[in-house]
Amino acid sequence: MITADQREKLRGWFAGRLPEDLFESLLDVTADREEITVIGRIPEPRLPEDVSDAEREAAVQGRIQEFRERTREDRVAVAREAEHGFGRKVSWGVECGGERALFTHVAAPVMTRLRQPERQVLDTLIAGGVARSRSDALAWCVRLVQQHTDDWLRELRESLEHVQRVRAQGPDAQPRASKESGPEEGSTQGPAEGPEEGKSDTTG
Numbered sequence: 049m050i051t052a053d054q055r056e057k058l059r060g061w062f063a064g065r066l067p068e069d070l071f072e073s074l075l076d077v078t079a080d081r082e083e084i085t086v087i088g089r090i091p092e093p094r095l096p097e098d099v100s101d102a103e104r105e106a107a108v109q110g111r112i113q114e115f116r117e118r119t120r121e122d123r124v125a126v127a128r129e130a131e132h133g134f135g136r137k138v139s140w141g142v143e144c145g146g147e148r149a150l151f152t153h154v155a156a157p158v159m160t161r162l163r164q165p166e167r168q169v170l171d172t173l174i175a176g177g178v179a180r181s182r183s184d185a186l187a188w189c190v191r192l193v194q195q196h197t198d199d200w201l202r203e204l205r206e207s208l209e210h211v212q213r214v215r216a217q218g219p220d221a222q223p224r225a226s227k228e229s230g231p232e233e234g235s236t237q238g239p240a241e242g243p244e245e246g247k248s249d250t251t252g
Contacts, residue, residue, distance in 0.1 A: 050079050051209050058134070062086055065129065067122050075143055083154040084130060087141040090115050108145040115142055116151060160186075 050058075059077040066074065071088025078085050093107040127138035141150040162170070170185035179185035194201065 051212050055079065058084065061133075062126075062130070065126055070119060070122060071142075079134075079136060082136060082156045083139055084134060084136045085139045085141060085150070085153070087143060087148070087150075089143045092145040104145070105147075108147055109149075112142055112144055112147075112149045115144075116140075158186075 055077070058079055059074070062077050063074055066086075066088075072091060073089045074086070075089055076085070076087040090111065093111045095104060095107055099107075123140055127140075130136070130138050137154050139151060139153045141148060143149075167182070169189070170179070170182045173179045173185040173188060174181065179188050
C-alpha cells in the first residue's frame, strides 16, 4: 500500500496535469502496487424536471459514454506520463448524476493456497450460481468483506501508514534532501509486474 503522503503527491500531480476542462472536479485518486484509479465528476445531462427515471438513467449513461469517447486522447496522454513516472497503470472513472462508472481496470492475478474448507466455500458459491469459477468466487468474497468492513479496513490502513512513517524515521532512512523531485517520488512501490497482469486504460 502507499502512504498518505504518497497519495497526496499522486492527487496533486493529477490535479495539476489534467486538462482544466476534463472534469468538473477531481473526486478521488487511489493507488495500489499495480494501478492508479482517477475519478472525476462530469456535468449531468440537462433534462426536464418531469422526465422518467428510465429516461434519466439512459441520459446519464449516454453522457458517460460521450465523455469516454471524447476525452480518450487526452486521457491516454496523461496516463502514459503517469505510468512512466509512477510505474503503475492508470484507470479512469466518472461520477455523473449520482452514478459512478469505472472504465477498464487492471485485472491482476493473486496467487493463493486454500485448504479444503475454504475451497468448499468457493465451490458452494459456484454451485449456487453466485460465481462462475473459484477465482470469480474469491473476488466476490473480497467485495463482500469490503462492503461490510469499510470502517475497519480504513482504520487498518491508517495504522499501517503510521507504522511506515515511524519506520521511515529510523537510522536507515534516507535524507529527504537526497530524494529527486517529480512524479518518481510516488513510485516507491516499484513498477507494475507487466502488461500480462492486466489491461491498462491507455486505450480508453
